[in-house]
Amino acid sequence: MSFSQDVKTEITQKKIARPCCLLAASYGAACFSRYFDSRGVVFQTELGTAAHYVKRIFHLCGIEGNVTSKQRPSGMVYEFKVDEPEQVRLMLEKFHCEPDQISLRIDPTLLRCPQCSAAFLAAAFVCCGTMTDPKKEYNLEFLSNRHNLARDLEGILAEHEFRPHRTLRKGVNVVYIKASEQIEELLAFMGAGNAAMEIMNHKVIKELRNKTNRLTNCETANMDKTATANVQVTRAIEYLKQNHMFDGLSQPLREAAELRLAWPDLSLSQLAEKSPQPISKSGLSHRLKKLERLASELQQRRTNG
Ligand SMILES: [Zn+2]
Known part of the structure; x- marks a missing residue:
């Protein structure tokens, strides 16, 4: 389509x-x-x-x-x-x-x-x-x-x-x-919030891509993948905040969210190293995915209601 x-x-x-x-x-x-x-x-x-x-x-x-x-x-x-x-x-x-x-x-x-x-x-x-x-x-x-x-x-x-x-x-x-x-x-x-969000994501990715012009093609591809994932998580967290869902989250989820917002550009393993509490890359990934899921469920409910 x-x-x-x-x-x-x-x-x-x-x-x-x-x-x-x-x-x-x-x-x-x-x-x-x-x-x-x-x-x-x-x-x-x-x-x-x-x-x-x-x-x-x-x-x-x-x-x-x-x-x-x-x-x-x-x-x-x-x-x-x-x-x-x-x-x-x-x-x-x-x-x-x-x-x-x-x-x-x-x-x-x-x-x-x-x-x-x-x-x-x-x-x-x-x-x-x-x-x-x-x-x-x-x-x-x-x-x-x-x-x-x-x-x-x-x-x-x-x-x-x-x-x-x-x-x-x-x-x-x-x-x-x-x-x-x-x-x-x-x-x-007009009610096409997902389409609007997609444009915002493309814009952020484009900006990040411009910054990484100097890197080799291979590195750029990896950065794009990281950038896309980071942008999606950041948008999800901001969406939860805007809809007053943030304070109701469990402490580990809140900490993971704060960490991602503080360092939006870092890869997952770099981000895990910044955590005040020791956490594995996969543990952090799990929490960030959960935040994305919560945001998309909320959005789904809004769309249907
Ligand atoms: Zn009317």
């Missing part, structure tokens, strides 16, 4: 709690679908989970549509469609649309609570967004054929200080974000 698809899959797995946010998400999906007019909505995607996600959020708002799939030379294409006249009428009413001015502008009154904007942007991203692999470069973008919608979307992103830009590429409106920090924040805002 591409990084874009990872982000979209993560978004589609999040539950949306409030009815206002569900409506905002459905509205975002409609605005940034292939077609949205007086005949209904058509959304096409290569990602089956994305089509079913849009069907589900529409259904939870009381609007029924169908998902079909077609085999194309480039692969499977999934299509979500609302075209049954009664359902179209209901949808236009819920989205405050007059039949002659559909999808011209984003109606801000449909974004009612603070989380509504997040739900709207997340669903819009599922329908028209792409994100470059952060190993190559940082670029997140939304594509739309409709000029005013793209301009309004840029406005919503700017309001939340994500520093968007807008341009035309082959007649398509592109709203994009290049700064890695804003991309991380937007991904987290």
